[in-house]
Amino acid sequence: xxxxxxxxxxxxxxxxxxxxxxxxxxxxxxxxxxxxxxxxxxxxxxxxxxxxxxxxxxxxxxxxxxxxxxxxxxxxxxxxxxxxxxxxxxxxxxxxxxxxxxxxxxxxxxxxxxxxxxxxxxxxxxxxxxxxxxxxxxxxxxxxxxxxxxxxxxxxxxxxxxxxxxxxxxxxxxxxxxxxxxxxxxxxxxxxxxxxxxxxxxxxxxxxxxxxxxxxxxxxxxxxxxxxxxxxxxxxxxxxxxxxxxxxxxxxxxxxxxxxxxxxxxxxxxxxxxxxxxxxxxxxxxxxxxxxxxxxxxxx
Numbered sequence: 490x491x492x493x494x495x496x497x498x499x500x501x502x503x504x505x506x507x508x509x510x511x512x513x514x515x516x517x518x519x520x521x522x523x524x525x526x527x528x529x530x531x532x533x534x535x536x537x538x539x540x541x542x543x544x545x546x547x548x549x550x551x552x553x554x555x556x557x558x559x560x561x562x563x564x565x566x567x568x569x570x571x572x573x574x575x576x577x578x579x580x581x582x583x584x585x586x587x588x589x590x591x592x593x594x595x596x597x598x599x600x601x602x603x604x605x606x607x608x609x610x611x612x613x614x615x616x617x618x619x620x621x622x623x624x625x626x627x628x629x630x631x632x633x634x635x636x637x638x639x640x641x642x643x644x645x646x647x648x649x650x651x652x653x654x655x656x657x658x659x660x661x662x663x664x665x666x667x668x669x670x671x672x673x674x675x676x677x678x679x680x681x682x683x684x685x686x687x688x689x690x691x692x693x694x695x696x697x698x699x700x701x702x703x704x705x706x707x708x709x710x711x712x713x714x715x716x717x718x719x720x721x722x723x724x725x726x727x728x729x730x731x732x733x734x735x736x737x738x739x740x741x742x743x744x745x746x747x748x749x750x751x752x753x754x755x756x757x758x759x760x761x762x763x764x765x766x767x768x769x770x771x772x773x774x775x776x777x778x779x780x781x782x783x784x785x786x787x788x789x
Contacts, residue, residue, distance in 0.1 A: 490531070494698050494701050498712075502517055504517065505616075509615070536669045537670060540573060540691070541611075541612055541613045541614070542613075544673060562688075563677060567594060570592070571594065574672055578591070578592050588666060590667045594654070596654055597677055598678050599677050599678065603647035611690075647677060648692075649696055652700060653678065654670070671698060673694065674693055695752045702759050709779075712770075719753060733787075735788065736758075739753050749769075756787050768785065769785045
């Protein structure tokens with residue numbers, strides 16, 4: 490069986506504007522489990538997921554309890570890996586015929602000198618009214634940025650360099666497990682005098698998924714997102730879905746700004762280095778995406 494790395498966008502766990510309740514997340518995960526359970530009959534699967542809303546919620550709960558110092562962000566990311574990994578594993582395992590599902594607490598090495606540490610850009614947590622900016626920045630010391638017509642907290646998001654737990658992930662895949670890993674992009678670690686240590690950051694889950702796909706030599710990389718494809722002339726009467734393109738042809742779309750740019754950059758690096766295809770599209774069209782009938786396929 491071929492191996493696929495699948496990155497689940499935030500909408501796979503929580504729709505924008507939904508309350509961060511267990512019930513809402515399980516309802517969305519049930520849809521994920523239905524699609525991925527069928528996919529697991531054809532492929533070995535490594536699943537990577539985001540954690541922006543969840544880690545933001547933990548940070549808020551963290552601040553509400555004042556009897557102990559707040560836990561650092563790397564610990565909160567590890568907590569979300571356990572929480573979301575458990576929920577995904579539970580729902581997938583309940584489907585008849587699904588292979589064993591294992592969640593791996595995943596650490597990612599990053600560069601301590603990454604300029605991202607001085608330029609926070611990764612959104613976490615719920616959305617706020619723009620009028621609350623001064624209050625939130627003053628009370629918590631957060632950096633806030635606009636997210637559409639709302640406001641959200643942003644934190645550092647350095648580029649992942651190496652998956653510390655890659656060997657364990659490979660062994661599980663080789664033994665037929667569905668592996669939930671790289672949750673929230675992985676726990677960000679830097680090399681210190683006493684070995685690797687966690688840092689305050691949240692890694693982009695699409696970059697983490699692309700790194701995982703390269704590191705384990707996956708046969709394909711799938712980025713599932715809100716958009717059903719990469720579009721040219723987006724938002725105009727001439728907009729058109731791009732069904733197939735090379736990394737060079739998609740290079741104009743690989744900009745740091747916007748939601749699609751980082752995804753295009755991530756999959757393009759994977760395709761160039763391994764020469765294998767990558768896909769961007771919507772969860773409910775996963776079968777059509779892999780058949781080239783929906784989404785966008787990036788290949789040489």
